Structures are given as C-alpha cells and as structure tokens.
Amino acid sequence: MTAGERNELRRQERRAARRAEGAAGSATGSSAGGRSGDGGAGRRGGAGSGRPGAAGRGAGDGRRAGVGDGPERGRGASSRSGSEPGRSSRAERESGRDGRTAGAERQEIGGTVSSRTGKSERKPRTHRHREAARVTQDDVYRAGFACFVGRPNAGKSTLTNAIIGQKIAITSNKPQTTRHVIRGIVHRENAQLVLVDTPGLHRPRTLLGERLNDLVREVWSETDVIGVCFPADEPVGRGDRFISSELAELKATVIAVVTKVDLVDPGTLAKHLLAVSELYDFAEIVPVSAVSGHQVQTLVDVLVKHLPESPQLYPDDVLTDEPEQVLIAELIREAALEGVRDELPHSIAVLVEEMMVEGGLTKIYADLYVERDSQKSIVIGSRGVRLKEVGSHARGEIEQLLGTRVYLDLHVRVAKEWQRDPRQLRKLGF
Numbered sequence: 545m546t547a548g549e550r551n552e553l554r555r556q557e558r559r560a561a562r563r564a565e566g567a568a569g570s571a572t573g574s575s576a577g578g579r580s581g582d583g584g585a586g587r588r589g590g591a592g593s594g595r596p597g598a599a600g601r602g603a604g605d606g607r608r609a610g611v612g613d614g615p616e617r618g619r620g621a622s623s624r625s626g627s628e629p630g631r632s633s634r635a636e637r638e639s640g641r642d643g644r645t646a647g648a649e650r651q652e653i654g655g656t657v658s659s660r661t662g663k664s665e666r667k668p669r670t671h672r673h674r675e676a677a678r679v680t681q682d683d684v685y686r687a688g689f690a691c692f693v694g695r696p697n698a699g700k701s702t703l704t705n706a707i708i709g710q711k712i713a714i715t716s717n718k719p720q721t722t723r724h725v726i727r728g729i730v731h732r733e734n735a736q737l738v739l740v741d742t743p744g745l746h747r748p749r750t751l752l753g754e755r756l757n758d759l760v761r762e763v764w765s766e767t768d769v770i771g772v773c774f775p776a777d778e779p780v781g782r783g784d785r786f787i788s789s790e791l792a793e794l795k796a797t798v799i800a801v802v803t804k805v806d807l808v809d810p811g812t813l814a815k816h817l818l819a820v821s822e823l824y825d826f827a828e829i830v831p832v833s834a835v836s837g838h839q840v841q842t843l844v845d846v847l848v849k850h851l852p853e854s855p856q857l858y859p860d861d862v863l864t865d866e867p868e869q870v871l872i873a874e875l876i877r878e879a880a881l882e883g884v885r886d887e888l889p890h891s892i893a894v895l896v897e898e899m900m901v902e903g904g905l906t907k908i909y910a911d912l913y914v915e916r917d918s919q920k921s922i923v924i925g926s927r928g929v930r931l932k933e934v935g936s937h938a939r940g941e942i943e944q945l946l947g948t949r950v951y952l953d954l955h956v957r958v959a960k961e962w963q964r965d966p967r968q969l970r971k972l973g974f
C-alpha cells in the first residue's frame with residue numbers, strides 16, 4: 545500500500561469515527577451539527593502531496609531533507625525533549641498548572657463583561673461546535689491542522705511564531721505581509737498540532753490578491769480548527785464581520801482569538817470580548833498576547849483539545865515543512881519591508897536563485913523584485929546604502945535560521961506589474 549493510500553485509509557477511519565461520535569452527540573442532545581462528519585470527500589487532501597499552497601519557486605528542490613513530501617503518519621506518540629515550545633505534561637495540563645484554562649478565562653471575563661454592562665449572565669447558547677468542545681480527555685493521541693485567520697495585521701504570524709518558538713513566518717506592521725501558507729509543528733506528548741499560517745483575507749485588487757484569497761479559503765476548508773484573530777486594540781469592524789460570515793459553512797471547529805491584549809486595559813478588553821462573542825457562535829474565545837506570552841500555551845491547549853484523534857503526522861524533530869529557500873526569501877523580504885511606505889511593500893517579492901555550501905559558509909544569491917524603476921532606486925537607496933542595510937539585517941536572521949555563516953548576494957530587478965501578470969506570478973511562486 546502506498547503512503548497516499550495509507551493516508552486515505554486513515555482519513556476514512558477518522559471520518560467514520562467522527563460520524564459515530566456525532567451520532568452519539570445528537571443522541572445525548574448536544575447539537576452535533578457542525579462536525580458530525582460527512583467530512584467532505586477529500587477533506588485535508590492536502591496533507592500529503594497537495595499540501596495547502598505549496599509556496600515558493602523551488603518548493604521541491606529546496607526542502608529540508610526528510611521533511612519534504614508531507615506529513616508522516618502511523619508513528620506512535622513521541623516524546624520530544626527540550627526545544628519544543630508549548631509542551632506541557634499531561635499531569636500539568638490536568639492540574640491546570642501550565643496556565644488557566646480557556647474555559648476559566650472565559651467565565652472570568654464573561655463575569656466582568658456582565659457586571660460592567662449591567663447585563664445578566666450570558667445565556668448558554670446552542671452551540672454547533674459543542675460536541676467538539678466536550679472532547680477533553682487526553683488519553684488519546686490527537687493530531688491535526690489548525691490555522692489562524694483574520695484581517696491583515698491582526699497578529700497571526702507573530703502568534704504562529706510565538707507558538708512554534710521559532711521564527712517561521714515573517715511579520716511587519718504593514719498589512720498583508722504574509723503571502724505564503726506556512727506550516728509550523730508543535731509536538732506534545734499526546735498531540736501534534738500543525739499550525740498553518742495564511743495570508744489575511746482581504747478585498748483583492750490584483751491577481752495576486754485573488755490568488756491569496758483563494759489560498760486562504762482552500763486552507764480553511766482543510767483544517768480541523770480555525771482561530772479567528774481579532775486585534776484587541778482595534779474595534780470589531782466590517783472586515784471581521786465579513787470573515788465571520790465566511791465561516792458559517794465550514795466543518796472546522798471555530799474559535800476566536802483576541803490578540804495583542806497587552807495593548808489594552810482590562811475594561812477595553814472586556815468590551816472587545818463581548819463584541820467578538822456577538823459576531824459568531826465561537827466554540828471558545830481566548831485572549832492572548834504573542835508579545836508578552838500571556839495565554840499562548842492556553843491557546844495551544846485549546847487548539848489541541850479540538851483536534852481529531854489521529855496518529856502522528858510529522859517526525860519528532862520537524863518544526864516546519866517550509867522549504868529553506870522560501871524561509872530565506874521571506875527573511876530578505878521582511879528586511880526589505882522595514883522603513884518603506886505606501887504601495888512599495890506590496891510590490892516587493894524575493895526569489896532565492898542559488899544556494900551553495902562552501903566549508904562553513906553558505907552562499908546565497910537572491911533577486912529582490914519591484915514593479916517600477918522608481919521603486920528600484922528607493923530600495924537601493926543613495927549609493928546603495930539602503931540595500932546594504934537590508935542585506936546585513938537579512939544575513940543576521942538567515943545565519944540564525946541556518947546556524948552557519950552566510951554570504952548574501954542581493955540583486956534588485958524590475959518585474960513590471962508582476963502582481964497582475966500570471967506568468968510573473970508563477971515564476972515568483974504564486
């Protein structure tokens with residue numbers, strides 16, 4: 545039996561188990577509606593070869609050995625040492641020593657909200673995801689895919705990095721920084737959480753924008769748990785309502801993640817949580833700060849709790865399945881975004897053309913694309929000063945990633961209107 549056939553068989557088993565679980569939920573009066581299971585043919589088909597949004601040119605050739613072609617199934621529960629974040633023992637989780645549970649947090653905040661607004665306690669609502677929310681026993685191995693969605697700049701990539709404990713996604717204060725689907729893996733004793741970082745859903749103005757939105761929807765349809773991110777320092781707006789309305793048809797368990805709570809006072813947070821809770825029937829609402837680390841592990845607990853029972857998906861020591869060359873191109877793009885304004889951030893794309901290891905030195909040759917000549921001079925700067933800064937900043941980050949000394953050769957090129965040109969988009973990996 546091929547690996548693909550094995551995966552399909554396991555998927556079918558899981559779907560059948562979910563169906564049975566769903567039926568049990570209905571029988572006991574839970575609203576099993578959402579996840580009961582007809583699972584959707586081909587759901588999570590991307591787990592193997594068709595991984596959601598294989599990003600970047602060279603997605604085949606630049607991969608790290610042993611990571612490449614998708615998750616590995618059928619391995620037993622693992623025990624990883626040291627470096628992986630988010631790991632806490634079962635005993636710790638059961639005793640709540642590694643942080644308050646989301647449920648407790650929610651009740652506490654719910655109480656605050658009702659006392660401040662003078663409203664009575666929120667009535668329990670019929671919950672399309674309650675069946676999944678009931679699943680708390682940890683004597684089974686859980687594995688699956690979760691993703692954060694939300695409007696641009698909501699803090700999705702920062703949160704993904706905080707959970708993985710390593711920079712796998714680049715971040716910036718420019719909206720729509722994320723262009724690739726990046727998968728980071730959290731290993732726990734009893735679970736494996738594959739976090740998928742996606743671009744923010746937005747109103748597309750270019751072909752690139754349309755493709756990114758398609759990518760987001762594709763990922764949504766393939767994940768087990770979706771965390772919708774709402775930045776605590778911005779009021780709930782039209783964009784949030786648009787995203788929430790798109791979730792109604794999905795089979796995944798949908799939770800709300802209120803991000804950047806370090807930026808607001810408790811009163812503002814309480815009001816924000818209330819506004820979020822009125823948007824959609826979320827299975828849980830978890831306030832977090834990726835910067836201070838507040839509740840990040842609690843969020844991991846909540847995500848894991850909603851994963852299906854499944855064998856391990858990736859080998860123990862893998863933190864991301866993103867090809868090295870794509871990670872490197874992203875680090876260069878992040879450095880190039882620093883200090884540029886207006887439309888320029890959207891016009892920048894980076895492609896690693898060549899990488900070679902010579903002794904203890906990794907030589908990297910990369911092209912940085914912009915759309916117009918005027919942008920080229922901005923990126924290069926007077927006498928090449930800006931480009932030099934970009935190169936040296938990116939080099940530091942790449943050295944950290946690779947753990948070797950790096951020589952970085954950066955070349956700026958103009959690819960006219962590449963965001964609207966299907967051929968250029970393909971070349972750039974979209």
Ligand SMILES: Nc1nc2c(ncn2[C@@H]2O[C@H](COP(=O)(O)OP(=O)(O)OP(=O)(O)O)[C@@H](O)[C@H]2O)c(=O)[nH]1
Binds near residue numbers: 694715719807835
């Ligand atoms: N203070 C604070 N800032 C945060 C936090 N999380 C993210 N940020 C900042 O918010 C900005 C946007 O964060 P990103 O993680 O890039 O947001 P994103 O949702 O991935 O953005 P897109 O790529 O546009 O979809 C960055 O400047 C982050 O440093 C947080 O918990 N606290």
